[in-house]
Amino acid sequence: MIDTPAAFARPWDVLVIGGGNAALCAAISARRSGARVLVLEGAPRFYRGGNTRHTRNMRCAHDAATEILTGPYFEEEFFDDLMRVTGGQTDQELARHMIHESKEMLHWIVEQGVRFQPSLGGTLSLGRTNSFFLGGGRSMLNALYRTAEGLGVEVAYDAEVIDLDVDKGVFRAATVRHGGAVFKVRAATLVAAAGGFEANIEWLKEGWGDIAENFLIRGTPYNRGTVLKMLIGKGVQSIGDPTQCHAVAIDARAPKFDGGIITRLDCVVFGIVVNKNCERFYDEGEDIWPKRYAIWGRLVAAQPDQIAYIVFDAKSLKLFMPSLYPPVQAPSLRELAAKLELDPGKFAATVAEFNGAVRPGTFDDKILDDCRTEGLSPPKTHWARPLDTAPFYAYPVRPGITFTYLGVRVDHDARMQLADGGKAENMFAAGEIMAGNVLGKGYAAGIGMTIGSVFGRIAGREAANNARQ
Numbered sequence: 081m082i083d084t085p086a087a088f089a090r091p092w093d094v095l096v097i098g099g100g101n102a103a104l105c106a107a108i109s110a111r112r113s114g115a116r117v118l119v120l121e122g123a124p125r126f127y128r129g130g131n132t133r134h135t136r137n138m139r140c141a142h143d144a145a146t147e148i149l150t151g152p153y154f155e156e157e158f159f160d161d162l163m164r165v166t167g168g169q170t171d172q173e174l175a176r177h178m179i180h181e182s183k184e185m186l187h188w189i190v191e192q193g194v195r196f197q198p199s200l201g202g203t204l205s206l207g208r209t210n211s212f213f214l215g216g217g218r219s220m221l222n223a224l225y226r227t228a229e230g231l232g233v234e235v236a237y238d239a240e241v242i243d244l245d246v247d248k249g250v251f252r253a254a255t256v257r258h259g260g261a262v263f264k265v266r267a268a269t270l271v272a273a274a275g276g277f278e279a280n281i282e283w284l285k286e287g288w289g290d291i292a293e294n295f296l297i298r299g300t301p302y303n304r305g306t307v308l309k310m311l312i313g314k315g316v317q318s319i320g321d322p323t324q325c326h327a328v329a330i331d332a333r334a335p336k337f338d339g340g341i342i343t344r345l346d347c348v349v350f351g352i353v354v355n356k357n358c359e360r361f362y363d364e365g366e367d368i369w370p371k372r373y374a375i376w377g378r379l380v381a382a383q384p385d386q387i388a389y390i391v392f393d394a395k396s397l398k399l400f401m402p403s404l405y406p407p408v409q410a411p412s413l414r415e416l417a418a419k420l421e422l423d424p425g426k427f428a429a430t431v432a433e434f435n436g437a438v439r440p441g442t443f444d445d446k447i448l449d450d451c452r453t454e455g456l457s458p459p460k461t462h463w464a465r466p467l468d469t470a471p472f473y474a475y476p477v478r479p480g481i482t483f484t485y486l487g488v489r490v491d492h493d494a495r496m497q498l499a500d501g502g503k504a505e506n507m508f509a510a511g512e513i514m515a516g517n518v519l520g521k522g523y524a525a526g527i528g529m530t531i532g533s534v535f536g537r538i539a540g541r542e543a544a545n546n547a548r549q
Contacts, residue, residue, distance in 0.1 A: 093547035098273030100130035102511025102532035104224035109540025131299035134340035135217035139526030169520025193223035268547035276484035277305025287322035294386035320516025327377025330480030351392030358426035365462035374523030494539035
């Protein structure tokens with residue numbers, strides 16, 4: 081354990097605010113570049129790591145199959161995927177830069193002690209594109225912390241940043257609350273990697289209105305956006321829409337905060353989704369699941385009372401990874417509706433209309449198959465099969481917010497840009513706090529970790545260089 085008051089009193093080359101993947105990549109990169117580095121993690125040690133604790137994989141470009149990946153994922157395909165999920169709402173030059181840099185990450189991250197396992201198959205369809213951490217996100221974090229501390233990076237937990245001394249793009253010090261006392265920590269450079277504001281319900285309500293009260297927060301309760309708000313207030317240029325975020329449909333029975341990835345549901349493509357009025361409202365088979373799963377939180381948020389139900393039958397029960405909670409089960413559709421407190425007549429009619437619109441095809445959940453509906457609005461364009469095999473199942477779902485996209489604008493060197501058009505002299509950012517540069521909207525599995533790792537490594541290196549100057 082470090083002597084925290086003494087550490088706070090020392091001058092540092094690089095101060096990293098945050099404790100997740102982006103922060104640790106920045107700290108390691110800066111330390112390997114010769115800088116003296118202090119990491120301020122606002123959470124207790126057990127909860128360190130922000131949303132990285134709940135991750136499983138990262139998406140990186142690569143030119144050939146590897147021991148853990150089944151084939152190449154070229155830069156242009158990665159870019160096309162990003163353009164598709166964001167609808168073009170991305171800084172294309174910065175996105176291409178990130179994708180190119182991601183090719184080195186699979187090797188660099190292993191050099192920092194992180195281990196990968198063969199990619200998972202099934203509904204995720206990520207065997208070629210995404211590398212899965214052996215032991216999940218917490219194991220990945222532990223490896224990064226071990227490496228950082230072994231290199232001499234010092235870490236303070238329960239270290240809440242309550243103010244930043246910034247003048248015209250020049251960072252001088254951070255005011256930190258720790259152990260009931262307040263300290264001023266000085267450093268030559270700053271790397272902000274403190275996440276978004278998804279756990280700040282009042283801030284969410286500023287963009288979403290009162291419906292945000294019904295949102296569940298999949299990740300850490302410590303990402304309240306305080307550092308982000310300070311930076312914007314100190315003249316750093318913001319980027320992104322405060323209502324855009326990584327929002328998936330998660331089990332409505334999940335806790336308000338920190339339920340993590342095990343509350344996510346991957347079964348939408350195998351059934352239909354109805355709202356509390358027993359109405360379908362979107363094409364459940366629009367695209368391969370990892371490219372569309374993160375639109376469903378926003379879709380559910382637009383429904384009455386922000387609640388919906390994924391409905392499927394016995395044919396599909398074992399086709400997806402199970403969630404934390406078991407599905408609601410019943411021997412008939414009407415009995416299932418009753419358990420869900422839905423109108424049995426309307427529910428049965430919606431399923432009957434769907435079943436009647438299904439056209440025969442060859443079902444294959446690994447490709448965009450030809451199982452579709454005809455004459456139905458909204459359609460189901462792939463993986464459409466009649467719900468006709470008892471027992472019948474359903475999951476209640478609500479919007480699950482992982483992280484927000486409003487952030488600070490950065491350049492290729494992860495340097496913060498100022499609202500007056502200038503550049504910060506000694507302030508850099510990485511991870512969710514700047515994800516809006518790449519993610520204007522939408523999401524594809526693993527990109528959040530790519531953003532954090534790539535820009536974390538860049539930010540740490542550039543911060544160290546800046547401190548030397």
